[in-house]
Amino acid sequence: MTKKQKKSLRNIIISAVIFVLLIIFTHIDILPQLFHNMWITLILYLVPYLIVGFSVIRKAVLGIAHKQLLDESFLMTIATIGAFATGEYSEAVAVMLFYQVGEFFQQYAVKKSRNSIKELMDIAPETANLEHDDGSIEEIFPDEVEIGNILVVKPGEKIPVDGVVTEGSSFINTSALTGESVPRSAKPGDSIISGCINGDSLIKIRATKIYEDSTVAKILELVENASEKKSVTENFITRFARYYTPIVVICALILAIIPPIILGDPLTWIYRACTFLVISCPCALVISVPLSFFGGIGAASKNGVLVKGSNYLELMASIHTIVTDKTGTLTKGEFKVNKIVPAGDISSDVIDKINKIKDGVSVPEDIILTAAYIAEQMSTHPIALSIKEAASAKGISLSESIISDLKNVTGKGVIANLTTSDCILAGNESLIKAENIDVPASLESTEAEKQATIVHIAFNNTYLGKLLISDTIKENAAKAISKIKQEGVKEVIMLTGDLKSTGEAVGHELNVTKVYSELLPEDKVNKIEEIIENVGEINKVAFIGDGINDAPVLSRADVGIAMGSMGSDAAIEAADIVIMDDNLMHIPAVIKIARKTVGIARQNIIFALFVKILILILGALGIANMWAAVFADVGVAVICILNSMRMLGNKKY
Amino acid sequence: MKKRFALEDLDCAHCAQKMEDAINKLEGVKKASVNFMQQKLTLEADDDVFEEVLKKAQEEIKKVEPDCCIVK
Numbered sequence: 001m002t003k004k005q006k007k008s009l010r011n012i013i014i015s016a017v018i019f020v021l022l023i024i025f026t027h028i029d030i031l032p033q034l035f036h037n038m039w040i041t042l043i044l045y046l047v048p049y050l051i052v053g054f055s056v057i058r059k060a061v062l063g064i065a066h067k068q069l070l071d072e073s074f075l076m077t078i079a080t081i082g083a084f085a086t087g088e089y090s091e092a093v094a095v096m097l098f099y100q101v102g103e104f105f106q107q108y109a110v111k112k113s114r115n116s117i118k119e120l121m122d123i124a125p126e127t128a129n130l131e132h133d134d135g136s137i138e139e140i141f142p143d144e145v146e147i148g149n150i151l152v153v154k155p156g157e158k159i160p161v162d163g164v165v166t167e168g169s170s171f172i173n174t175s176a177l178t179g180e181s182v183p184r185s186a187k188p189g190d191s192i193i194s195g196c197i198n199g200d201s202l203i204k205i206r207a208t209k210i211y212e213d214s215t216v217a218k219i220l221e222l223v224e225n226a227s228e229k230k231s232v233t234e235n236f237i238t239r240f241a242r243y244y245t246p247i248v249v250i251c252a253l254i255l256a257i258i259p260p261i262i263l264g265d266p267l268t269w270i271y272r273a274c275t276f277l278v279i280s281c282p283c284a285l286v287i288s289v290p291l292s293f294f295g296g297i298g299a300a301s302k303n304g305v306l307v308k309g310s311n312y313l314e315l316m317a318s319i320h321t322i323v324t325d326k327t328g329t330l331t332k333g334e335f336k337v338n339k340i341v342p343a344g345d346i347s348s349d350v351i352d353k354i355n356k357i358k359d360g361v362s363v364p365e366d367i368i369l370t371a372a373y374i375a376e377q378m379s380t381h382p383i384a385l386s387i388k389e390a391a392s393a394k395g396i397s398l399s400e401s402i403i404s405d406l407k408n409v410t411g412k413g414v415i416a417n418l419t420t421s422d423c424i425l426a427g428n429e430s431l432i433k434a435e436n437i438d439v440p441a442s443l444e445s446t447e448a449e450k451q452a453t454i455v456h457i458a459f460n461n462t463y464l465g466k467l468l469i470s471d472t473i474k475e476n477a478a479k480a481i482s483k484i485k486q487e488g489v490k491e492v493i494m495l496t497g498d499l500k501s502t503g504e505a506v507g508h509e510l511n512v513t514k515v516y517s518e519l520l521p522e523d524k525v526n527k528i529e530e531i532i533e534n535v536g537e538i539n540k541v542a543f544i545g546d547g548i549n550d551a552p553v554l555s556r557a558d559v560g561i562a563m564g565s566m567g568s569d570a571a572i573e574a575a576d577i578v579i580m581d582d583n584l585m586h587i588p589a590v591i592k593i594a595r596k597t598v599g600i601a602r603q604n605i606i607f608a609l610f611v612k613i614l615i616l617i618l619g620a621l622g623i624a625n626m627w628a629a630v631f632a633d634v635g636v637a638v639i640c641i642l643n644s645m646r647m648l649g650n651k652k653y
Numbered sequence: 654m655k656k657r658f659a660l661e662d663l664d665c666a667h668c669a670q671k672m673e674d675a676i677n678k679l680e681g682v683k684k685a686s687v688n689f690m691q692q693k694l695t696l697e698a699d700d701d702v703f704e705e706v707l708k709k710a711q712e713e714i715k716k717v718e719p720d721c722c723i724v725k
Binding site for chain 2: 004058066068071072103106107113114238282286287294
């Protein structure tokens with residue numbers, strides 16, 4: 001509590017005690033000589049009124065000086081003065097008292113939710129232990145760390161910057177970032193993410209990024225900025241509030257002036273106008289809607305999902321179509337060479353030439369693998385990585401590349417010209433056809449083989465054979481997709497660069513609604529535009545990708561979701577929603593959180609408007625008194641805030 | 654230059670909106686936002702007039718909420 005809050009709590013208590021005593025005295029008719037005199041009673045009631053209301057009246061006066069006439073302090077002051085003027089002393093005090101209680105509670109609630117988010121984002125490392133060349137250790141601030149520094153991380157400490165483990169092995173608790181409670185093991189050579197907590201033993205890391213570029217700094221920046229992107233609901237409420245207060249105040253004025261002229265009895269109408277002023281503050285709405293979204297974003301981050309703005313959370317609540325990339329998103333993206341199929345015997349000429357580059361290879365399968373390895377050596381594509389892995393498992397490796405010229409045909413394969421003036425082609429069927437290389441009829445792919453990615457290998461335009469490479473589908477992919485559909489998503493569309501047969505096979509297994517295959521990276525943007533056009537203006541489209549090659553698609557979709565993004569700042573930047581690990585179950589979870597958040601925001605709006613309008617009508621008719629008006633203002637605000645705070649629990653989605 | 658400041662005793666959400674509107678109308682302000690939930694002011698203005706703009710922003714804030722001040 002700040003000083004101001006403590007003071008206001010004290011005033012509320014003192015004032016409430018005096019107020020209750022006054023009420024009791026009035027009712028049991030003690031000291032009649034005091035309470036039967038109107039002026040003395042007024043002075044007695046003014047005591048608790050001024051104790052609790054002084055700050056409000058002061059603000060109202062200052063507000064008049066600054067031309068802030070529709071300020072709520074001003075309105076409350078006028079309403080309570082009006083109540084005093086019409087002889088309703090106890091109601092005047094009650095209105096001010098409850099108004100202050102409500103204000104106090106609002107501040108408390110907002111502070112509490114702010115702290116709960118802060119706690120959650122308590123991932124910022126405070127210090128780093130820099131190890132000097134002579135072995136001495138110096139404690140420095142994380143932002144003083146330079147790339148290449150060796151840092152010592154003791155058990156229980158936060159990893160200060162992104163880096164690579166150089167010594168020691170430990171278990172790392174990533175739960176603050178991913179929501180995943182099972183610690184990950186880290187051993188020398190593993191890259192490690194800042195913000196995670198080192199588990200049981202001391203490790204040394206080499207910094208690969210400065211603090212500012214490290215994951216933890218990026219995440220903190222993102223969370224800080226999240227509530228600046230406002231949702232449609234929030235904007236609606238802000239705009240609504242701008243009109244609501246003036247309209248209610250004008251109604252109050254009309255009520256105080258016109259009926260008395262016609263019907264007389266000015267005091268009754270002034271009292272009714274004052275109830276209007278009490279209801280005219282829009283604070284319940286203005287506070288509860290952002291509070292729900294704030295809580296929703298907080299709940300998402302507790303579950304390992306970073307949402308960059310309330311607007312994206314709102315869109316996710318009613319998302320119509322989810323488009324997903326296949327490789328790395330639905331599948332593990334870990335390719336394996338499953339089978340090598342040679343096209344008959346390989347001519348001794350080819351064997352000789354291959355052996356000049358790498359000797360001791362004679363089996364046809366190994367020759368094909370060696371050729372593939374040479375061509376793909378420089379490439380970092382997942383397919384190429386699988387070939388390199390298969391080669392190294394067989395002991396095939398070259399210390400340096402012998403490629404003189406490499407032609408990378410995007411989405412199709414590579415053509416490598418070698419320093420030995422040979423040429424190796426590694427690619428899919430369309431590349432083979434484009435280069436006019438004959439494939440023996442016996443090697444045409446069978447249906448079963450089509451589920452895999454096929455890399456054909458040709459050496460100096462002679463077809464050698466093919467490699468069958470396949471990817472594994474993530475264990476929970478099918479379950480996640482069925483959950484996504486259960487959450488009300490109409491269509492789940494898969495995009496892939498793979499062959500139609502491969503794509504459809506995976507799509508069928510995962511039960512997606514549509515598959516678009518054989519797409520080059522640039523086609524994916526066109527495809528998503530086409531999908532966005534097809535679903536129409538009202539329906540929104542989300543895209544899930546791993547953020548590595550699909551940044552343009554991520555930004556083109558209404559909501560771009562990047563997965564498995566720990567450590568990839570490019571993905572964190574391009575996406576609107578970032579899922580820290582690669583668990584697909586987070587997608588239905590975030591939809592659920594979004595729907596709950598938007599639901600709460602809507603409940604608050606409808607409830608608050610309903611009660612306020614009802615009390616306004618009843619107040620104008622003289623049925624609802626000022627007590628009801630106080631409830632419509634403060635009571636509703638408190639209920640809405642409590643409702644919003646439901647999002648702040650520690651629930652796992 | 655874009656800087657973020659904490660606001661102390663910012664008590665009402667509606668007031669935060671009013672402050673934001675008022676500060677955005679100040680001369681030299683590129684973009685300002687007042688975040689009630691985080692009790693923060695984000696102010697973007699030209700470097701050479703920044704301090705001056707900040708002072709004016711404080712005045713605007715005082716007009717809406719007399720007790721609210723920018724923590725520097």
